[in-house]
Amino acid sequence: MVHRIQDIICDELRKIDEVDYREDNWEREEGGGGRSRVFSNGKVFEKAGVNVSVVHGTLSKQAAANMGGGKNLEGEDLDFFATGISLVLHPHNPMAPTVHANYRYFERGEGEKDGSWWFGGGADLTPSYLFEEDAIHFHKTHKDVCDRHEVANYEHFKKWCDDYFFIRHRDERRGIGGIFFDDLNLISKEECYSFVEDAAESFLDSYIPILTKRKDLEYSAENKVWQQIRRGRYVEFNLVYDRGTTFGLTTNGRIESILMSLPLTSRWEYCHEVASQTKEEELVNILKNPVDWL
């Protein structure tokens, strides 16, 4: 599934960006591997990466103890299988939001016992300049997906997203929301799979209409500086808090695929403050106080 969806998404991005991606097929020493595709300096994206991986191996007891799920597992089920798709798109235009999506499946042992498998993932939007209709469209698309599946709960997943993407030391969120879930193993594997597949397949519908409207808008040098500052915050979240990134950095993952999510360029101004009653302030207020868009 992940390779098929990677193909669909990359074909669409290739049309929009008018450049081809660079593809790297990589292997993991301990088992499995992945396929990373990255667009660099095309017409629309400053940097955009879509990565899939299918890995397997044996967990250390330490790693197993630290994992989610697996409550009913016996100690010997240390074999694991994991697969996922992960993407981050950073457009050039500061009016066009950055977007991230990730859908993944994890299984221990044969994946047949209760609690031996689970899904995780979500999608979230990170604008530098907020267009309310974009936030609504993005959330509406994901709510519709959730509403089609008994295993998914939009309200719960939206709150989880706001909680997860919190940059504690800034007292603000990375973006304006989306959905996030983990340890999902309700009803049956088939039901969960069906939801996650639907969510991943809905990614283009959730984002491309927004990108199309914003990618060619006019902007000023000041708008670009503000985008760069927001990208600095993106870096702060990913390097300090993001579980996938910090896990990857400490476990000998493929560094270029793990850090593919970082923007091409970013900026840290000492004591930068937004002026009152500006679009910049409006965004920061929402990052501090998440909004229920629907």
Next chain:
Amino acid sequence: MVHRIQDIICDELRKIDEVDYREDNWEREEGGGGRSRVFSNGKVFEKAGVNVSVVHGTLSKQAAANMGGGKNLEGEDLDFFATGISLVLHPHNPMAPTVHANYRYFERGEGEKDGSWWFGGGADLTPSYLFEEDAIHFHKTHKDVCDRHEVANYEHFKKWCDDYFFIRHRDERRGIGGIFFDDLNLISKEECYSFVEDAAESFLDSYIPILTKRKDLEYSAENKVWQQIRRGRYVEFNLVYDRGTTFGLTTNGRIESILMSLPLTSRWEYCHEVASQTKEEELVNILKNPVDWL
């Protein structure tokens, strides 16, 4: 001492940079405070910060248990006093190296018992383009300081520096060396203080002659891109590994002073590789295999 040295250093930087610093005096809710001075977009520095702090308070038992030193302390010595000076200078010109220095003192209880006080600190150089004579001058200045003081051991502190500034996930160091030490409490407080004061006072001698030679060299757009990529690595080290930064982010410190060390701008190119037999490759080889410069 820290305020006096901050004055001396900032007066010199002001002359070179031909702009004045912004000064922020800040207080810490739990006791004490600091004075941050930052140069932004002057003639020589893209961003340069010099911060001093003098703080005191009561450690949580958890924090005390996680600290260095204090091996002979009883549980009740949770009162602490800490002071230090910290600076990071990022020049515009990619031929001029970034430099960092930090000298600090920590004391628990009355600071009279054995092991109830210690000094830490060091200085390290982070060039994008290596000039061997600069590396030698920087290390020679610090070796001379160490040689003047019985409590200091240059060879030990140089190795400690190479070990500390290691970006594990890149298998390279942040810079080309310097000195680093912690938990220093040999002979007497006076002897240690005398060394640390001498080291801090030698900072300008160690760096300004290098800066003067490099700040006006010609450079290309490619040189600037490489500098930005190296700055990305600087960000990775500081946010992922640096103990002062990660401690500050989790303990309610003044964020703008903690993150003052980050460069104004930085860059992450997917799968960037240095060409063979170039100045860029020469630097990376040294970051992977530290050199004894003297």
